[in-house]
Amino acid sequence: MKLITAIIRETKLDEVREALIENEITRITVIRVSGHGQQTREHIYRGKRIVPGLIPKVKLEIAVNDDFVDITVNTIINSARTNENGEVGDGKIFITPMEECIRIRTGERGGKAI
Amino acid sequence: MKLITAIIRETKLDEVREALIENEITRITVIRVSGHGQQTREHIYRGKRIVPGLIPKVKLEIAVNDDFVDITVNTIINSARTNENGEVGDGKIFITPMEECIRIRTGERGGKAI
């Protein structure tokens, strides 16, 4: 089991979710975060374009069984990217190991609880 | 050391915290998240029950030493469950490995810093 963490643009959330659902990855947790990376231009403030130090982003956390890692990652990459070639600020995906998953409702554990 | 991540119902936060504290698990970090799983019915909007695409949830992150994993997990399961049998939407627990824990105040490391 892996925990896939993706940090994407706020404005891409709908698109990514639609794409994931199409690929039958429906269970997901979403968190508002702010990030700082290479991205630089964003908002307008009284006639001036400003670069927020921390830019609002959305973080997805998806626990998946090992054989779902690739499809999940690819789906996110494809749907979270701006245009064909991507743009600075499109985000990152981190994959971390996960030892156990438990469904609170039933107490089920492991792969089937995901 | 493990990092226990539990996603529970917002409305269960008080109950879970009380239960954890009773079992002497007092250090905890709490985060507002939204989640999508199997849960379907929730809010009322102008005379209609609606199913939010993303439902507000609360995520707990608890770093524990290995011998505390079971009690923590069990406490959460028992207190976060709706009624006896649980209801769809009660949430998940993920357990991930943790390599190091450091207390910023003192610089202590490892199990005693938890």
Next chain:
Amino acid sequence: MKLITAIIRETKLDEVREALIENEITRITVIRVSGHGQQTREHIYRGKRIVPGLIPKVKLEIAVNDDFVDITVNTIINSARTNENGEVGDGKIFITPMEECIRIRTGERGGKAI
């Protein structure tokens, strides 16, 4: 690759970010969280000092290559600590393993994507 998670005081965010940037750790994700630990005194409410059950904190998530772990951790410790000796509530750092990092924009993977 490691994922460094630091929970610090809200009011220290600027200082820690400045320190990290000085040490060329610029990529970072920041999340509002609430925490409960040993900290006890904080706010004033109608003439009374109160101890919120959950105290607002800020969580930093920083994905780093292995040789950056030490400098990152040390920078955080030094900048997040209150005064010389620290004060209860200064926070924690957790280090967890990370298996893969992917830049959404380019699809690059591994250390160079961090």
Next chain:
Amino acid sequence: MEVFKRRTFLITVLLLLIFAGNTLASDGNGVDTGITAWMLTSTALVLLMIPGLAMFYGGLVRTKNVLGTMMHSFAAMGIMTVLWVIFGYGMCFGPNTLGGWFGWSNDLLFLRGIDTEVNNGVPDYVFSMFQGKFAIITPALIAGAFAERVSFKGYAIFIALWGILVYNPLCHWVWAEDGFLFNMGANGAIDFAGGTVVHISAGISGLVAAIYLGARRGYPKTSMPPSNLVLTMIGAGLLWVGWFGFNAGSSVNSGLDTAQALTATQAAAAAGAITWMIIESFHQGKATALGFASGILAGLVAVTPAAGVVQPSGALALGVIAASLCYIAILIKNKLGYDDSLDAFGVHGVGGITGAIMLSFFIRKSWMIEAASLTESGTWTIMQQLGVQVAAVLISIVYAAVLTLIIMIVVDKTIGFRSPAKNEMQGLDASYHGEHGYGMLNAS
């Protein structure tokens, strides 16, 4: 504004007294400082409704659209005011032009002709500014129907055209002394403060626009929960307060009829709110805050045309009926599947129609007697008035629907109205305004 005709006799008497010149309340220009004070206040109160509406609507949309939605109200404050000052007031209250389609008088361009005019004790400027607020809020109400999916530029052009082609003519017909609806039947179609002009026209136009533009992406599958019901509740509170200016101000007086309108307004709003609360408790098991607010609005909308002619018991009844019908209308909408995002039609259209028609059954006796005295036969029945009301409602509906459709098509085909999918997904705030509403949500 019903009041004009009824007070004609009285006013003549008073004017005589004024020009007798022996009163303080006149400041020598024939101004009644008391009435003017209340009309100035009413103008401020109706203006307060615009931020109130911005909050009401802004809280109901998703986080990414909050500023864009509020800007629909605010932009109307800017655009409609400027048009109103330049020629809108003239189109509404100038003498009949083009066979009475609207009014016009070059003298009223830039309000030049009324710089020192006073009528019935109130400076024309005050009346003009009071009326101008109605021209702002009406298009802003429509915006609820197509919230979360239109381009800002398209919207700005749309409301300008809509104001000129729909609002101004309707306003002229109903409230100008030579408007044809003002003179229908024995004593005119009753539209005290804008049931037809404001609510029905906005509601119907919203319905047409919502259907023409199509639903928001994902509707109705994806739910789109309100981002800030606290904001919505505050907005509802301000709307209620502002409505005192809207209705009681429409008496253009500070007297008995003003008091009657205020009382009816308060009673109907409360009755609407409680009705919705009770229905929802039985139907869904819980009384929502949004339901309470919707009931307030339903009551207020329904009493708007009626505030001058119904007594408190009638106002309570109107509130109950309107809230029930609006509740049902929204249930039906959910079945039909068109996407009136914030129920502009469900509340303002349905509530307005309910009020304009049902008021016939609660008219104060004295009004009916006066109406009868104005007919040749000396009689005038509730059914006759009902006919007038229905006619006025139908005319408003048809006119607003047809013109709105034409304007929609023109705007959409030329500069574009509906948001492209990408912008809709990004949200109005980022796409059209380069901002986002709640910076505090993100640590920084």
Next chain:
Amino acid sequence: MEVFKRRTFLITVLLLLIFAGNTLASDGNGVDTGITAWMLTSTALVLLMIPGLAMFYGGLVRTKNVLGTMMHSFAAMGIMTVLWVIFGYGMCFGPNTLGGWFGWSNDLLFLRGIDTEVNNGVPDYVFSMFQGKFAIITPALIAGAFAERVSFKGYAIFIALWGILVYNPLCHWVWAEDGFLFNMGANGAIDFAGGTVVHISAGISGLVAAIYLGARRGYPKTSMPPSNLVLTMIGAGLLWVGWFGFNAGSSVNSGLDTAQALTATQAAAAAGAITWMIIESFHQGKATALGFASGILAGLVAVTPAAGVVQPSGALALGVIAASLCYIAILIKNKLGYDDSLDAFGVHGVGGITGAIMLSFFIRKSWMIEAASLTESGTWTIMQQLGVQVAAVLISIVYAAVLTLIIMIVVDKTIGFRSPAKNEMQGLDASYHGEHGYGMLNAS
């Protein structure tokens, strides 16, 4: 509403003038358009206090209870208004019934009898609507004492009963011309705008309710920090603005006494705020925003009974004294351990009592002279008036406490008042309204 008696002579003279018929300000019905304008405005301003209170209280509770708490204010707008229109106004201002327990007149059911009544230049409807707002805000104030732990249904029934059995009688006693407190002493117990009727009765009832219902789960161990102090501050701002209507409107005039009330209100609010700020700075080292807002309220509450009789220096003094005593009262509460969630008693009870009693020492000379002239002996001392004030305060306290306790028990034992633990933990919003306040907090 103190003003009535004092102006009797004046009014007689004026009425003669009115019916002489030679003035514009009368619109032929004896209406003074200026006074009416201000009373209409005051009515709107007092209504504005309800959303203001909803915001003030809503910001102080935890996130999960914000809508439920706001609904305590909003529901009062709905429920109390409907009751008021049906028979509440009659119970307050009808002639003595059941030995003066309350008023009654079938003629006032549905306000039927006052459709065209005008008194002292103001349509009765306006007076009725103005007064009706006080009947809304009083129970809404109580809700602060048991915030975060009552069922919505229980609350709705409670305020209906409380309004009927506590508010209406008290209001009758103090403000109706044949009320017994209105006629106590030389010139009546002084309660200009509702120190006893509104604040003391709400504060004491809140205290009784808070003790009867018991503390919130976890109180005082768990801290329950305010969810939105920004909202609370805006609420405090609106309350201050609305209080101008509350106090200055209670002169039922637009003249000198109105001006005096307005000035006293402004001075006391500011003095209260600064006092709290200074005390807290010394006591805690920091001046909180909530403290500032609490000081505003303490000052406003204390000046409410006094606004008609104190000069600016007296108002400043009242503000200082009230803020100090409320500050102390809240410290003591923290020791005693009962859970008056938002300090309804600590601010409204203590502030109201302070104002109603301490005002005796700051009464304008002219008032004392007039009072003396109304006694047989021709003298009237501050101590005598103090006795009247204390008596009125005690009567209000005892009456409100006893009746509230009875109502609490009845409601709690029948349909239930206190939230079950599960609902309290879930929060009022989810449990009773099926919603949550700040959707934007969660990405979606």
Next chain:
Amino acid sequence: MEVFKRRTFLITVLLLLIFAGNTLASDGNGVDTGITAWMLTSTALVLLMIPGLAMFYGGLVRTKNVLGTMMHSFAAMGIMTVLWVIFGYGMCFGPNTLGGWFGWSNDLLFLRGIDTEVNNGVPDYVFSMFQGKFAIITPALIAGAFAERVSFKGYAIFIALWGILVYNPLCHWVWAEDGFLFNMGANGAIDFAGGTVVHISAGISGLVAAIYLGARRGYPKTSMPPSNLVLTMIGAGLLWVGWFGFNAGSSVNSGLDTAQALTATQAAAAAGAITWMIIESFHQGKATALGFASGILAGLVAVTPAAGVVQPSGALALGVIAASLCYIAILIKNKLGYDDSLDAFGVHGVGGITGAIMLSFFIRKSWMIEAASLTESGTWTIMQQLGVQVAAVLISIVYAAVLTLIIMIVVDKTIGFRSPAKNEMQGLDASYHGEHGYGMLNAS
């Protein structure tokens, strides 16, 4: 307040009529209930601007400073009111003292002398309270220039001194009957509602303070995005509504000139908003909500001195010009690099100067004729009036700048004004108030 002189003749006539004693509108004390009603309302409306400003500014700062920033407005409500009641009113409207530097009269201490005074139909208390609100808002406006970086204690002392030494004298010069700017030129420097007294003085003082205190830590490298633009928009809405009291109330009437001021206000605000919107659309490709709000303010500020003398077309023009110049001013500021955090100078300074000077070109003919009639030569040209306006503006600028600098230095060197770095990083809310604004952001 321009109105005083112009109405002198009229008033004399009216006063004769009043004392003839045959009118209702007078309540026997020479009060005009209508004018008084509007002035009471205006007082409430201007008070509403303070929470409005708190919201406007509070939404623009970072999350950690929201309460501290709102407290800058609220503290002014407390501190300035108390000072005003004690001696501020006397300094402004008492007879010339120290060669006309300010006014003074022991009789006005604690407003003692005006307890029953009535002037021009309005109780002096009402006029005093209305004016007192201007003394509150002016220092609160300055706070925008040094937002996010001053100690609360320093701020509190600063505004007290600034009010005494800068505001009161300026107010005396411009609006007291014996003020020297009130009597400059043929008919006085035109400052209807406070272009020089309020906006220019606040803007310039803000500029001086911002430069003296230095930029916020990290400015301009680190961006500091607004934490709550929704709050800012609501604040802008309330400011617009409140400005009706500010400008139309400054006529101290409820008549034609009031109506003219209201109309000019509405037109200028709308024109300013649209202008900013259009400029930004072309310059940046997007029309921001904050830009729209800034345009509203620019228009309102510019029309403030002018509202009594310009017609609607002139008001539209002023709105367009002011919004353009403010837009440019802010662009230039970004180049120059000083840190006027919320553009107090960019909007109030620049807008106020623009309005005070440009109004010369849009003066109503009747005013110029009257002015000419007051000169010996019987002529008065636009250029002559322009000279008077420029003189008044320059005097205000120089006086405010010099005095502010002195006060800044004194406060900073004694008790400290600028926040220490640690407090600034922690945020004002935690450092100075021991609270934070949005508890709901954190689960609890």
